[in-house]
Amino acid sequence: HRMLDHYLHTAHQAAALTNPSQILISLTPPAEGAHTEDFAEDTRRAAGWFSAEQAVLLAAVEQAATHRYDAHAWQLAWAVNDHLHRRGLWQDQEAVHLAAMEAALRLGDPVAQAHAHRGLAAATTDLGRLEEGRVHAERSIELLTDSGDRGACAESYNYLAYVAGRQGDLEDALGAVQRSLAIYRADDDSGGDDSRRRTAVAATLNGVGWFHTRLGQHQQALDHCQQALALQQELGDDSSAADTWDSIGLALHHLGRYDEAVTSFRNALDLYQQTGGPPWYTAAALGRLGDTYLSAGQPDAARAAWTEGLDILEQLSHADAEPLRVRLRRLDEPSGPSKAERRGADS
Template sequence: HRMLDHYLHTAHQAAALTGTARVLISLTPPAEGAHPEDFAGDTARANAWFSAEQTVLIALVEQAATHHYDAHTWQLAWAIASHLHICGLWQEQKAVHLAAMEAALRLGDPVAQAHAHRGLGVGAPGLDNWDEARGHVERAIALFTEADDMGACADACRTLAWIADQQGDLEGALVAAQRSLDLYRALCLGADDNRGLLRIAAGLNSVGWSLIMLGQYKQALDYCLEALDLYQRLGDETTEAHIWDSIGHAQHHLGQYDEAVTSFRNALALWQQQPVSASWLTADTLMGLGDAYLSLGRFDAARIAWAEGLDVAERLGHADAGAFRTKLRGLDESGVPSA
């Protein structure tokens, strides 16, 4: 029990530092004799701890489930979910949240079930199961709403916006993103609520991305720049990278190709500070960077970006590997020589 409390409370603290746009769950105090680590607000230390303890944390979810420490099971899964997501560990994400779901059902706790559904929804797209992902996240939203846990509901709506976008349901994505933003704004306590303001910024970026997909590029850029201003004032490099990526896409569609290159490279610089620099998120940004270079006629730079993205995608088993191959093949077939 002390060991599980040590890891759970340490992972919860690390998750609070490395994922500031996510609404935190509440924990009971650790057992007497348990001594969680203290990161003293140091995000780099928290990221390093997640990387060092990753294998242990995944195994602990299984051990907690085996011995029916059910609250520890679903809460540990919640605490490591963002780290697994950023690292592209989707099989592990699925496994820990299946264990979390079984534990939540044993507890009869609908909020725990909702968190498990959202975790399964976040992980399923990495395995190319978008319909399954949407079903889990929609169920999470329903359960959070019934429990009046509107902060977690806002997080789940933001996840739904991402999934709907990937399914081609662009209007549905915008509706979900806007609901997320509205809920974050309603829950923010004021100018001194830094976590609340960071969630608003995440919501702004989600709406901005949905508008990009709908072709409303100027309006989208306004949302994303507002989000960037909040993040740069408050600080969260992971989500700031997402915002730079969105800005790059909007600028590209507005014909601001040089600015788009700068934005994508800003995103890459931030991704590469994460615990796994060659993450699937890096691959997504490399795709956009190559597109911007192509629009500038910088064919060699585009080839380099896409080749790097292909290498990342192949190592992670990412579904975009095929898209990178298609783009590189298109360059070769166009007769553009390499340097």
């Protein structure tokens, strides 16, 4: 019990530091004599602990489930979820949440089941099982709506937006993220402390902007993303600001403001490097930067950005590597890229 409490309470603290927009779950106090690591608000130390203890944390979820420490099982899965996602360890992410779901069902706890559904939504979506991911996201929302846990419900709407966006259902994705934003704004207590709720609002504003630009509504996108960025800079949330700079770059690209778009993408890339963002986020931003360089009439710069992004994706064996290979091949064809490709495709 002390061992599981050590990993659970330490992982909870690390999750709070490494993902400041995440709505935290509540834990019971640790057993007497259990020791918890103290990261002293140091995000890098927390991220390093996750990496160092990754194998142990996966085993801890398994052991907790095996020995019927069911609350520990689902809460540990929750705590390690964002780390596994950001490292692209989606099979491990699915495995811990399957164990979490079994534990939550044994407990008869609908909120625990909702969190397990949410983790499974993310994992199955990233593993390419989009319909399955959507079912999990929608079930998570249903359970949290019934429970009245508004902050967690808002988070699950963001997961639904992620799945719907991957499916190409952009109207539904925008509607889901707008619903999330409305919940955060309507309920000051939804996220516990105010700074964490405001961080969640900022990240969700960026999500609204992202789907506006995916729908061709680029000025609306820019307006929302600039609001998000101002709040993130006020809060010192560099990790989420990287995503927002990337969204701003895409909106500016489609508004024909190529120099500003390049600057925005470069800001995103700098922050991804500083904060240790997921490598495929960096690769995606490099792909969009290459699109902008091509549209601005700088094919050599486009080639350099796409080549750098492709190197990252090939190391990950990521499915998005092939579109970059196609762009690079077409860039070297005698006829050059088409007019549409010179404008840059949404990605």
